[in-house]
Amino acid sequence: MTLHLPDAHGALRAYEPRTEPLALTPGAPFTSRTVFSAAHVVADPYADTTPDSPAAVDWDATLAFRRDLWSHGLGVAEAMDTAQRGMGLDWAGAAELIRRSAAEAKAAGGRIACGVGTDQLTGPANLTEVRAAYEEQLAVVEESGAQAILMASRALAAAARGPEDYLEVYGHLLRQAAEPVILHWLGPMFDPALEGYWGSSDLDAATDTFLDVIAAHPDKVDGIKVSLLDAQREIDLRRRLPKGVRCYTGDDFHYPELIAGDEQGFSHALLGIFDPLGPLAAQAVRVLDTGDREGFRTLLDPTVELSRHLFQAPTRFYKTGVVFLAWLAGHQSHFTMVGGLQSARSLPHFARAYELADTLGLFPDPKLAEERMRNLLSLYGVDR
Secondary structure (H helix, E strand, O other): OOEEEEOOOOOEEEEOOOOOOOOOOOOOOOOOOOEEEEOOOOEOOOOOOOOOOOOOEOHHHHHHHHHHHHHOOOEEEEOOHHHOEOOOEOHHHHHHHHHHHHHHHHHHOOOEEEEEOOOOOOOOOOHHHHHHHHHHHHHHHHHHOOEEEEOOOHHHHHHOOOHHHHHHHHHHHHHHOOOOEEEEEEOOOOOHHHOOHHHOOOHHHHHHHHHHHHHHOHHHEEEEEEEOOOHHHHHHHHOOOOOOOEEEEOOOOOHHHHHHOEOOEOOEEEEOOOOOOHHHHHHHHHHHHOOOHHHHHHHHHHHHHHHHHHOOOOHHHHHHHHHHHHHHOOOOOOOOOHHHHHHHOOHHHHHHHHHHHHHHOOOOOHHHHHHHHHHHHHHOOOOO
């Protein structure tokens, strides 16, 4: 049946929902690229919480979603920005998430890497306190058996006086890391508090410091995750990496071209958009495993419009669209988010996200997605 979807100008437009999903089946891990999906958490809709209270997580639904990602061959990047670190999920909740997901990964034979940050610090901190906070979280991740991702730290951005402080803090952490880690550079479009990370707002200078950190400890760096939404800067950076250090793209605007690569190299992936795109992304990478870059791009290029829509400014609210699509896809029974973040996007934004995802065939049960979209429209007062 026709849906009437509101556009950005307040008008309703007719849309005919798709009736059949894409045929996307589980499969083995990939051979040509290492691919992580940064997975969201499912809130407990029955918890009596407020936006300021600790997160209440539906653990069964949260872990079930990760098992689904593993079944398609994807790795899970746990307790990252997509899981609302610093936007509803505190360190206590993140630590429990890491322990539970790492145990689930071991049981399922799935790959997992987990975020290490400093978000247990709730006020101004000095460099010693920042380093200790990183160490506490690194210990939790390593004890769980997961790979560590050293995330960008708001507290370090506030405390650091210049590049030398980043070199000291990261150098200390890399020296004590038990296994090679992934370094994460998250741009201020995702978190405004990270402006000037690596000691400078000049991205060329910041890049030089970032590379100095890696060059001093190449044996302790598995790879870097770059989330700057600047494809050429990522390409230039990955060409300067020491041999054996991988680049994991975190660019949700240009991922098909960056993963496909060129004659001088390619990026692996650690992406928030691979939460809603998981099965389709997995199929595309399997095509790439055969050496068919054109076939890979044919599958993945049409998804960029949806990704750019979800990650439009203010980019940090992309999680709302990710969880919305998970609800429509049947991965959870409700559209409720940690911290009440389901209110962070507008009805026209949701309507367009639904339309783009449905057109791509992302919903395993298009009828269920249509019914849920119709219920949301009714909740907002659209009665036809």
